[in-house]
Amino acid sequence: MRLDIISNKKYLDVNRETGELYIAEKIDRESICPSKTSASCYLKLELILENPVRIFNIEVEILDMNDNAPQFRRDVIHLDISEATPNGERFSLSNAVDPDIGSNSVKTYHLSESEYFKIEVQTGRDGSKFAELILKRTLDREQQAVHNLILTAVDGGTPARSGTASVIVLTLENPLRIFNIELEVLDMNDNAPQFRRDAIHLDISEATPKGERFSLSNAVDPDVGANSVKTYHLSENDFFNIEVQTGRDGSKFADLILSKSLDRENQALHNLILTAVDGGTPARSGTVSIIVHVLDTNDNAPTFEKSLNTVKIFENSPIGSLVINLTAIDLDEGSNSDITYTYSLYTQERTQETFNLNPTTGEITVKGMLNYEDFKIYDMEVIATDKGANSLSGQCTIKILVEDMNDNHPEISIKSFQSPVNENIELDTVIAVVSVNDKDSGDNGIVDLSIPKNMPFKLRESSDNYYELVVSEPLDREKVPEYDITFTVTDRGSPPLSDNETMTLELLDINDNVPQFPQSFYTIRVMENNAPGALLSSLTAFDPDLHENQYLVYFIIEKEIANTSMSMLFSINPENGNLYALKTFDYEIEKEFLFHIEARDSGSPPLSSNVTVHIIIVDQNDNAPVIVSPWRAHGSVVEEKIPRSTDKGSLVAKVIALDTDSVHNSRITYQFLQVTDATLFSLDQYNGEIRTMRMFSYRDPRHQRLVVVAKDNGQPALSATVTIKLSTVETAVKAYSDMTEMPLEYDIFSDLNLYLVIGLGSVSFLLLITILVTIVLKCQKPKPSKTAAPCRNSVISERNSTIADSTLVSNDAYWYSLFLAETRKGKLVVRQPMPKGSRYIVSSIPRGTGLTDTSDSAASTLQV
Known part of the structure; x- marks a missing residue:
């Protein structure tokens, strides 16, 4: 396949082998399409294809680019405008042309800055842009005959291009046209000089x-x-x-x-x-x-603002410091006012050595060291001379006063200091004498002496620059053993200078503190059956004093209880206050001890204090319950007879056990250990009552065997058992209540009332004695016990039953059980209701014929 171009081969060509179209020569749109009537521009091509032969028509559109700048047809535009032309008059200007089209063509115009003219851009029917020149203000030929302006045309391309033209405006007077006539122009006064x-x-x-x-x-x-x-x-x-x-x-x-x-x-x-x-x-x-x-002419002499200048300067001013700037004033100017300063007179020889005068500036500066303590006042005269043709001069006097500077530290000297001192030193006692001094003068030489605040001392001025340090408050070594007293001396200069010196005041101890126990009352609990020599507690007191005033010795203050000294029961280590038990205690015999321990120091005179010690013996479960009812003559088997016709719920027997331990360990509960028929009897675990759960039948055996165990509440628990053999009989038994009130047929009943009166009187007397003793003991105790300890021969149980030897206080069931037990012993049992409540006073008396028969009995009366 082969291609070839028939037309427009000047700009375009084709590769005959590959068919690629390429540019043969630079394309200029404006030369190809000079007319701007159409916005589009095309190159038309005819391509021929060989074998087979075919012709193709191709149109290539050429797009415009901004490659041309606007141009005016003339570079210079001449305008003749009369000076009489009114404001706002318009004058047409030739427009610029741009071969480009669209936005690349002329877009606007700009006029160079002018106070007389401006332009206005107009758009023609074909879209072209042109400008009109507008007169802004009236022209004046005499003032400006020619106006040169620059008109610039700018297109709308990117980047924009522009073109310029010069606009020359000639200002004319009223123009006259002369037609072969000589005309004279008359002047008018239109110009000012x-x-x-x-x-x-x-x-x-x-x-x-x-x-x-x-x-x-x-x-x-x-x-x-x-x-x-x-x-x-x-x-x-x-x-x-x-x-x-x-x-x-x-x-x-x-x-x-x-x-x-x-x-x-x-x-x-x-x-x-x-x-x-x-x-x-x-x-x-x-x-x-x-x-x-x-x-100017040199007609004024230099003058100083003051004829006498007094200057003050500190003595520590460094060399080169400015003392005064003497500025003389000369009203002339130029060389007539150039002034030279010189010394005219030194009143002291050392002035020139101490100060320097700058001849040009008039500044007086420090040249040598100043010392207020050596020299205080300097006088001098200064002359100011100008440099005019006929020089003139003036003078002034300078008085320099050297001021004292706080350049000397105050000095402090401890003349005497007493240390150590006793802590009980008397108030207003002098313990130190201090002197102060300052070489400066004025306020710089006035000094103040001080010590730290919140100290029990004060300073007292004794004479000029002498101070005494005295005691102002009581001292206590135990609170502050020593004082670091800093004496600070400060002058009243600005800034103030100070010096200080610290002395240590040591306090000597005196025996002014009694030994102190951490507690005022010690309660120590000791378990009974303790080993002799056991450590009970460490009662250590504290004494803040020192040395022998601090060494403590401990004592037990002797006190006898039941003819027994406290030192036989307890021992205390005199050096460390360790308290030991010397014997084994039995809670059932001794329940508490109350005594005092004294701590005494070794001072002179010695001081002491004591503390109350309350020893409480803590009970152990070391006593097993003892069954006191039903009464047993021999062994642990009790035989009882009950009617066979006993009703359901009837009381058959009551088991009563006693435990001499404390309340907690003496709490007793009852249980069946063995029972012949578990459906026939019930046992109350708290009061020990055995009751029938049903009536007897002919099938039930006549003999019933009950084994009851009484167990206390200790750890470990202790117990006792009783065996009750019950035999049923056909004979009816009277009711318990009748038996309690049946008439007594014993002969002794004739004297029963007498016995009762004697018993009640004895009980009342003993009760009164007990109350008095209790009151005395409570007065001796610092803290009374919450509950009174029971006597050794009694135990209080939670079931409100109390046994004292053979005396029982209880309800009807207890009464009947006691009646059965005591009558078997051959004793007489009597109960008497209390005035209030449902409780009773119960007494058991051995049978006899006289009062001597009851003397061996431990008959007593208790109430619940």
Whole structure:
């Protein structure tokens, strides 16, 4: 296959082998499509294909690019505009052309900055842009006859391109057309007089005499004749006036005449206004400034602000420090005011060695070391001389006062110091004497002595610069064993200087503190059956004193209980306060001990204190329950008979056990260990009552065997057992309640009332004695016990039953059980109701014929 181009081979060509179309020559759209009527531009090609022969028509669109800048047809545009043209008048300008199309063509115009003209861009019917020149303000040919403007056309391409043209505007007077006629143009007064310069500068010496003349430049006026400059006027002033002169050409000019002597120091510059006025109608005028510079002459001597200058300077001012800047004032100027400073007189020889005067600036600085304590006042005279042709001079006196500086530290000296001292030292006692000193003077030499606050001491001034340190508050070594007393001396300078010295005051101990126990009352619990020699507690007291005043010895304050000394029961280590038990205690015999322990120091005189010790014996479960009911003559088997017709719920027997241990360990519960028929009897585990659960039947055996165990509440628990053999009989038994109230047929009942009265009286007497003893014991105890300890021969149980030997207080069931047990012993049992409540006083008396029969009995009465 072979391709070839038939037309437009100038710009495009084709690769005959591959068919690729490529550019043969640079394409210029504006030369191919010069007309801008159509926005599109195409290159039309005809391609021929050989074998078989075929022709293809191809159109290649050429896109425009911004490769042409706008151009004006003329580089310079000339405009003639009359100065009488009104504002807002428009003038057409030739537009720029751009071969590019669309946004790449001319877009807008810009005019160079001008106060008279502006442009306005217009759009033609074909979309082209052109500009119109607009007059903004009236022209004046005399002021500016030609206006040069730059008009710039800018297209809308990226980047934008531009073209410029010069616009030259000529300002014309009212134009006249002359047609072979000679016409004379008459002048009008349209111009004001003008000076060639904006200001006229004149230099006049202040020594110039009055009447001196100075020529001034004249004003010009473009107008002619009467419309030209006619006269001059000078602004009102005190020193100058003018005189108007006429030149050979008829022009007018003015001379400036000095009418009064000048003084530069009063007024160095004179501003005048010269006005030129023409002869037109109406008259026009023009002004110019006349600036007169008054030149100086050396007619003023230097002067100081003060003829006497007093200066104060600190003695520690370093070398080079500024003392004073002496500035003399000379009203002249230039070399006439250049001043040189010199010393005229030294009142002291050492002044020149101590201070330096700068001849140019007049500064006086420190040259040597100053010391207030050596020299206090310096006097000198300084002369100021100018450098004028005829030099003039002035002088002043300087008095330099050296001020004292706080450059000496105050000194402190401890003249005497007493240490150590007893802690009971008396108030207002002097323990130290201190002196202070400061070499400075004035406030710098006044010093104050102080000690730290919150100390039991104060300073007292005894004489000039001498102080005494005295005791102001009581001292206590146990609180503060020693004091570090810092004496600080401070002067009243600014800034203040100070010095200090620290002394240590040691306090000696005295025996002023009694031994102290951590507690005022000790309660120590000791388990009974303890081993002899066991450590009970450590009662250690504390004494804040030192040495022998601190060594403590411990004692037991002797006290006898039941003819037994406390030192036989307890022992205390006299050195460390360890308390030991010397014997084994039995809770059932001794329940508590109350005594005092004393701690005594070894001071002189010795001091002591004591503490109360309460020893409480703690019970152990070391006693097994004892069954006291039903009564047993021999062994542990009890035989009882009950009617066979006993009803359900009837009381058959009551087991009562006693435990001499404490309340907790004496709590007893009852259980069946063995029972012949478990369906026939029930046992209350708390009160030990055995009751029938049903009525007997003919099938039940006649003999029933019950084994009851009574167990206490200790750890480990202890117990006792009783065996009850019950035999059923057919004979009925009277009710218990009847038996309790049946008449007694014993002979002794005739004297029963007498016995009761004696028994009740004895009990009342013993009760009264017991109350009195209890009150006495409670008064001796610091803290009474919460519950009174029971006597050894009694035990209080939670079931409200109490046994004392053969005496029982209980309800009806207890009463019946006691009645059965005591009658078998051959004793008489009597009960008597208490005045209030349902309880009873029960007494058991051995049977006999007289009072002596009951003397061996331990009959007693208890109440619950």
